[in-house]
Amino acid sequence: MAQTTAARFVGQRLPRKEDKRLLTGRGSYVADVSLPGMVELAFVRSQVARGKIRGIDIEAARAYPGVRAVLSAKDLDSLGAKCQILHGGMAPAPHVDLLARDNVRYVGEPIVMVIADSRYIAEDAAGLVFVDCTMEDPVITIDDARDGPPVHPDFPTNVADRNAPPENPALEAAFASAAHVVEATIRHQRQAHVPMETRGVVAARQGVDELLVHLACQSPHLSAHLLANTFNLPQANIRVIAKDVGGAFGLKVQPWREELCAVAAALLLNRPVKWIEDRMENLTSAGQAREQEIHCRLALDANARLLAADYDYACNIGAFPQGVDTNFLVEMFLPGPYHLPLYRCRNVNYYSNTVGQAAYRGPWAMESLARETMMELAARQIGITPEELRRRNLITAADQPFSMVTGAVIDRVTPRECFEAILEKVDMATFRVEQAEARKAGRYLGIGFSVYIEPTTMGFGVLSSEFAHIRVDPTGAIIANMGTHSQGHGTATTMAQVIADELGVEYDRVTVHEDDSSRGAFGAGAGGSRQAVAGGGAAIKASALLAAKIKTIAGHMLNANPEMISMQGGRITVEGEPEVSTTLERIAATAYADPDRLPPGMEPGLEAQYRFRSPMFVFSNAAHACICEVDGETGITRVLRWIAAEDCGVMINPSIVEGQIAGGVVQAIGGVLSEEISYDAMGNPTAVTFKDYVIPSAHDVPQIEYIHLVTPSTSDGGFKGVGEGGAIVGPPALVNAVADALAPFGGRCYDLPLTPSRLLAIIDGGEG
Amino acid sequence: MTLHRIEIEVDGDVIAAEVEGRLTLGDFLRDRAGRTGVHLGCEHGVCGACTISFNGDAVRSCLMLAVQADGARIGTIQGLAEADGTLHPVQAAMQAEYGLQCGFCTPGVVMTLASVLEAEKTPSEERLRDVLSGHLCRCTGYQGMLRAAKSLAIQAQTAAGDA
Numbered sequence: 038m039a040q041t042t043a044a045r046f047v048g049q050r051l052p053r054k055e056d057k058r059l060l061t062g063r064g065s066y067v068a069d070v071s072l073p074g075m076v077e078l079a080f081v082r083s084q085v086a087r088g089k090i091r092g093i094d095i096e097a098a099r100a101y102p103g104v105r106a107v108l109s110a111k112d113l114d115s116l117g118a119k120c121q122i123l124h125g126g127m128a129p130a131p132h133v134d135l136l137a138r139d140n141v142r143y144v145g146e147p148i149v150m151v152i153a154d155s156r157y158i159a160e161d162a163a164g165l166v167f168v169d170c171t172m173e174d175p176v177i178t179i180d181d182a183r184d185g186p187p188v189h190p191d192f193p194t195n196v197a198d199r200n201a202p203p204e205n206p207a208l209e210a211a212f213a214s215a216a217h218v219v220e221a222t223i224r225h226q227r228q229a230h231v232p233m234e235t236r237g238v239v240a241a242r243q244g245v246d247e248l249l250v251h252l253a254c255q256s257p258h259l260s261a262h263l264l265a266n267t268f269n270l271p272q273a274n275i276r277v278i279a280k281d282v283g284g285a286f287g288l289k290v291q292p293w294r295e296e297l298c299a300v301a302a303a304l305l306l307n308r309p310v311k312w313i314e315d316r317m318e319n320l321t322s323a324g325q326a327r328e329q330e331i332h333c334r335l336a337l338d339a340n341a342r343l344l345a346a347d348y349d350y351a352c353n354i355g356a357f358p359q360g361v362d363t364n365f366l367v368e369m370f371l372p373g374p375y376h377l378p379l380y381r382c383r384n385v386n387y388y389s390n391t392v393g394q395a396a397y398r399g400p401w402a403m404e405s406l407a408r409e410t411m412m413e414l415a416a417r418q419i420g421i422t423p424e425e426l427r428r429r430n431l432i433t434a435a436d437q438p439f440s441m442v443t444g445a446v447i448d449r450v451t452p453r454e455c456f457e458a459i460l461e462k463v464d465m466a467t468f469r470v471e472q473a474e475a476r477k478a479g480r481y482l483g484i485g486f487s488v489y490i491e492p493t494t495m496g497f498g499v500l501s502s503e504f505a506h507i508r509v510d511p512t513g514a515i516i517a518n519m520g521t522h523s524q525g526h527g528t529a530t531t532m533a534q535v536i537a538d539e540l541g542v543e544y545d546r547v548t549v550h551e552d553d554s555s556r557g558a559f560g561a562g563a564g565g566s567r568q569a570v571a572g573g574g575a576a577i578k579a580s581a582l583l584a585a586k587i588k589t590i591a592g593h594m595l596n597a598n599p600e601m602i603s604m605q606g607g608r609i610t611v612e613g614e615p616e617v618s619t620t621l622e623r624i625a626a627t628a629y630a631d632p633d634r635l636p637p638g639m640e641p642g643l644e645a646q647y648r649f650r651s652p653m654f655v656f657s658n659a660a661h662a663c664i665c666e667v668d669g670e671t672g673i674t675r676v677l678r679w680i681a682a683e684d685c686g687v688m689i690n691p692s693i694v695e696g697q698i699a700g701g702v703v704q705a706i707g708g709v710l711s712e713e714i715s716y717d718a719m720g721n722p723t724a725v726t727f728k729d730y731v732i733p734s735a736h737d738v739p740q741i742e743y744i745h746l747v748t749p750s751t752s753d754g755g756f757k758g759v760g761e762g763g764a765i766v767g768p769p770a771l772v773n774a775v776a777d778a779l780a781p782f783g784g785r786c787y788d789l790p791l792t793p794s795r796l797l798a799i800i801d802g803g804e805g
Numbered sequence: 806m807t808l809h810r811i812e813i814e815v816d817g818d819v820i821a822a823e824v825e826g827r828l829t830l831g832d833f834l835r836d837r838a839g840r841t842g843v844h845l846g847c848e849h850g851v852c853g854a855c856t857i858s859f860n861g862d863a864v865r866s867c868l869m870l871a872v873q874a875d876g877a878r879i880g881t882i883q884g885l886a887e888a889d890g891t892l893h894p895v896q897a898a899m900q901a902e903y904g905l906q907c908g909f910c911t912p913g914v915v916m917t918l919a920s921v922l923e924a925e926k927t928p929s930e931e932r933l934r935d936v937l938s939g940h941l942c943r944c945t946g947y948q949g950m951l952r953a954a955k956s957l958a959i960q961a962q963t964a965a966g967d968a
Contacts, residue, residue, distance in 0.1 A: 052900055059908030060896040060915065062842015062882035069841035157827065233846045233854060233909040233943050283844070283909030284943050316847040525907030525944040692903045699946030700906065727851035727941065735937040735947040763946075 046534040046544050047754070050692040053530040054549070055281075055523065064281040067237040070251045072309035075239065076105050078299050079159035081149035081166045082322060083141035086175035086390040086720025087188070090139055090148065090168060097165040098151055103158035106306055107166065108150040110138040113301050118267050123291045123499075128198035128361045131189045131388075135298050141170060142188055142356035143390050144720050145322035150298055152310060175390035175720040179330060179353045182387035188356055189388060197354055197361045197386040200368065208379045211345035215336035219415040223407050223787040225768075227328035227353070227714040229724075230397050231732060232524070234283020235319040238292070240300040241309035247274045250300060254279050255289045256522045256562025259499055261554040263291050264300060277554040282524040286704075287396035288324050289524065290564055291359060295322070320730055321722045324395020325714050328353040331407045336379075341419050343430050345379035346372065348407060354386045355393035361386065366401035366492065369443045373408045374452035374490045374658065375430040380442040390720050396564070398704060399491075399765035409487040409769030410787060413776060417784065423486055423773070424460055431456065431488065445492070447656050449748050452488045455660035455682040458744045459486070462680050463662050476781065481667045482677075483780070485773025489766040490658040493758025495565030496651030503571035503651060504560045505579040507536060508644035509587070511629040513607065513622035515540060515547040517579075520560010521572035522551050526697075526760065528568055531689040532576050535754065539580030540587075541604030542621065558648075566758030567651060569689060574753040575649035582645035590624050590643075593636040655750045657757035659683035661702070663770040667778040669800055672793030674710055674775055676737070682744035686757035691745065694759050699741050701763020707733045708764075709771040713790050811875040815840060816884025824871045831855045833871035834881060842882040842912050846941070853940035856913035857881050863920035863936070882912035885919060895919045895957060902952040906944035914940045914950055918957060927965045930958040 058064050095107040113135055120133035137148045149166050153159035176185035182195040212218055232253075239251040248270065254260040257277040265272035282289065292300070299312040314323065329352045336345040348371055352364065363384035372380055416426040431453045432439050438448035463484065472482045496502075504520040517536055521528040533547040540547075550556050560575075561567070584604065592599035595618075597611040610618045625643055627634050632641035664678040681698050688694045711731040715723045724730040749755025768789075775791050776784040782799050808823040815838045822837050831848070834840040834857065843866055846854035850868040857866045858880035885893040892900065895918045905911040917936050921928055933954035937947065 050903075053903070055908065056900045056905060057892075059905055059911055060882075060892065060899055061886050062840070062912050064842070064908050066841075066844070066909065068845070069835075071836075157825075231943055233852060233907065233941065234844070235846075281908060283846075284907040286943070316849065316852075523907075525905075527906065696903055696906055696945055696949065699948045700944045701946075703946030704943070726849050727847050728849075732941060732943065733947075734939075734941065735934060735951060738947050738951075740951070741946065741948055 046537045047687065047689050049534065049690065051530065051534060051544055051690060053527045054533060055527055055529055059281065066234055066281045066283055067239060067251045067253045068313045070239045072239060072241050075309040075311055076152050076154060077156040077159050078302060078310055078312040079151050079156060079163045080147040080295065081151065081163045081168065083137060083144055083146040083148055083170065085141055085170050085172050086144045086177070087173045088141050088171040090137065090141060090170050092169040093149060094167040095149065098162040101158070101162040101165060103154040104151060104162045105154065106152040106302070108302060108305070109148065110134055110136040116301050116304060117269060118297060118301055120294060120297055121263060121266055122361060123359055130361050131192070131357060133294065133357050135294050135301060143392050144722060145392060147294055147298060150302055152302055152306065177389055177391060177716050177718065177720050179351050179387055182353060182389045188390055195388045197388050198363045200363045200384040202381055202383065205379070205381055208345050208347060208381055211379050212334065212336045215344050216339040217337040217415065217419050219335045219411060219418050220333065221411060221414055221785065221787055222330060222332045223410060224330040225327045225403060225406060225789050228326050228397065228708055228712050229320055229323070229714050229730060230286040230288035230326065231319065231730065232284030232286060232288060235314035235316060236289065236296060236323055237313040238296045238299045239309060239311045240303035242303060242307055247276070250275065250277045252277050252279055252292060252296065253282050253289055254292065255285045255524060255564055256560065257552065257554040258520050258559045259561045260292055262559065267297055268300065268304070278552060279522065280552040285524040285563065286398045287400065290396055293324065293359065316727065317725050320725050322392055324359055325355065325392045326394055326397030326400070329403045331403055333407050333411045335411050335415055337415060337419065341421055341426055341429055343375055343377045346377055348382040350382060350384045350403065352386050353389050353391065355389055355391045357393035359393060359395045364401055367404045369445055370401060370490065370492065371404040371408055372441050372443060373405070374432050374447070374450065374488060376432060377442050391716060398701060399761040402765040402768065405487060405489040405765050406769045406772065409489070410772050413485065413773045417780065424465065427456060427488060447490055449750060450490050450656050450658040451684045451746050451748055452490060452658050452660065454746055455658060455684060456488050458682040458746065459660050459662040459680045462742065462744065468664070479669060481669055481778040482664065483667065483774040483776065483778025484662060484664050485770045485777055486660065486662050487766050487769035487773065488660045490656050491566070491762050491765060492654040493566035493657050494570040494651050494655040495567055496571070496653045500561045500565050500567055501651055503575040503649050504558045505575035506557050506644065506646040507579045507583050509583070509621060509625045511625055513620070513625045515542055517547065517549045517576065518557030519549055519551045519572060519575065520557060520562065521568045522562030524563060526563060526568060527693045528572060531569065531693060532572055534689050535573050535576040536580050539577055540584055542607045546607060566760040569756040569758055570655050570750070570752050571649060571651040573689065573756045574651070575647055577753045578649055579645050579647035582647060583643070586643060586645065587621070587624055589636055589639070590628060591619060594619060594624070594627065652752050655752055655757045657683065657685045657759060657762060659762050659766050661766050661770040663774040665771065665774040665778060667775060667796055672797035672800065674791060674796065676706055676739050676771065678742070679739050680742045680744070681763070682746060683759065683762060684746040684748050685759035686750045687747060687755035688745065689756065695743050697759050698743065698763045701761060702741060702767045703733050703738050704764045705767025706737060706771060708790065709768050710790055711792065809872045811872055813874050814878045816881055826870065826872055828871045829867055830869040830871050830874050831866035834866055840881045840883055844909050844912055846909065851941065852910065853917065854910045854913040856916045858916055858920045861920065861924060863917040882915055885915065893919060894960065895922065898953040898957050899950065902949040902956065904945065904949035904953045910940055910942045918954065922957060922961060927961045928958060930955045933958055
């Protein structure tokens, strides 16, 4: 049979289709959208973390010139809007009003909407609204939440969800008899996602009962679905458009209170309403992430083999989180790619009077941070190298498929191979000599490693499937409507690479649309590192159906067996008969404009669609190494080298893969060293600008060194996910590097972020 | 509210307008001059996304008022490429090196590099890396834009050597 799908574009570093408009200022982000008659929205937000609203005086605001409406909770009642918690799990979730009604539960909670002719005027008038609110002692930290009064009066405690496995005598016996027991508590601070484009929405009624919503989101289709549920409107009447979105990282998975408020205002006022979040709002009222602590105990035998692990995990999920469950992936993947016979993990999530959590790149990343820092602490305590400890415990190819102690079965992963690859690249013997020399000179160099496996794709719930509709239009151009979505991912590029290969056409001939919920069909866009597998799978399957039709028509027209038809660069030939050929343009023209020449009984047109069932988990994996220097005088950490060996299966575009890894790694650097969303004791946010919430700059990053291992997955195309990995495996590599650098001072640096003052405290108070 | 009459040259077009004293230059360029390629990422002068060329200097348009730009010559990302669509060397280098993902910070990054190259002709790689520190990017980890800076420095020095 003729080979028509030799990979020519998959695997190539092709230029991105998105770039030309983005580089010339011709992108279309939500803030760029203006509609006739549009008004703008500013929120009056709570200045109190916990209290009761006694009264709201809006008269001065309503009288301010240019103000069109001032709305509070009761004004929205006629809409009956229900703000859904997407990742509910089994635990009961609190009712979420779009605007605070009787109680306020965090500083920044929206109370009143002021809608005016411009944002300037809306903000002027918002300043004139007076909210009379009592002030109660808030629940801010995990410790506060354990014993404090319930944040939600209808729940008995602040426990949102808990998983408490029974005592395991075998596990306790293992700890009692172990040669080595290693123990530590690791704390990860609260972080913000900070996409460079904040959240935003432009909503407008259309026609009689339709709704048009331009939205900074991760999936127009999923957003339309959630808006339909929230406002109890037919989904067919809702059109969500998101042409360009300036980063998301989980923050824009679902339209949340503020976006829903803007939609509500557009429905009530019958005018287009725009809300563009400012940066202070973004840092103080958009979803936040992490704020976890985990107490860890490892038991190892005399040969440094893991016997048991026991973890106690707690997370502060804020007042109104977008997910209340205990983050089961933390529990499921804490054992990682290691042999581990006995295991227990207790998890608890607490409500507090802080901003609710939203999924952030690798929401379960605490599993890697806890496990990998503990592995290196164990190595130091036992007195063997971290390399040797991992070699004795990592699973290998021979162990796979491997059943983790949690029940997850992992296969086609290469943690050991990736680890050996980074070791070869760093040359440990040379590094240890350099490190020793540097220490003599009062310089503290350190190296840290981390190894992990990642469940990508997440084919469950709304992520269960992905969709592609691919057509050859009457001119011969290939147009794909897909449920994928890019907030920087470059899926219009990668999906075109896949489709071009499958159809045997030029890359430039393929255009992918993914920006409009009224095109194509449901797909969940970005989330769970799913798009290569789910989108790629849908693209391959739909292309195959389309290719079969093209070949049938070509066979009929060229009087040849369809199986002997070959397609390359849009030219269609018959195997073994080089003089017989046609073009895709001619076949397309026939299919649309001359259907009587098609094979008997064949429907006209040239298109195909396929809904791809995503695998539950497709496992990717990586090992990272980080070399850093901690300045003993200033406590400042500089990252000197970063080596990433990953196995994400077949790479569609290696430059895009590397971009995903780099982005995650640099978010890891920020998370470990500088970023912190903090509150004072009364719940006032104390990181409210980019001067206080410090993300890495170009000066803070090394040139990342990549090693690609390719073990194809069993999913179509052999792809695996790679979007979140750097942010999961990255943090422990850097924490371990700092711990290694500060080994002369005890090296226990497990309270993130590792700011200069925290590290100086270790250096000054260390064991020396 | 008092209005002030201003005249600003934007990408070669002279734009006259009556504006409030408090209108920022960034908002003026986006809402009144149609330059939505000027992106507002923080509106407090840290992220650099709104950077434009102001009489030849790279300047944050969120930190200036439109009235302060009366009579100025402003260049934005939308005026940088050739009329036939040929990309400016900075834009081309950013594309070649995968210097962008979501594209939101990109206009500022490009305008800073282009302004410095225009003013200094042969800046070193270190100089270009230095000026990039004034731009925040959350997607790329800066890897591609640092490679672009390197390749632009080499191009500029090679061109100067050939001249």
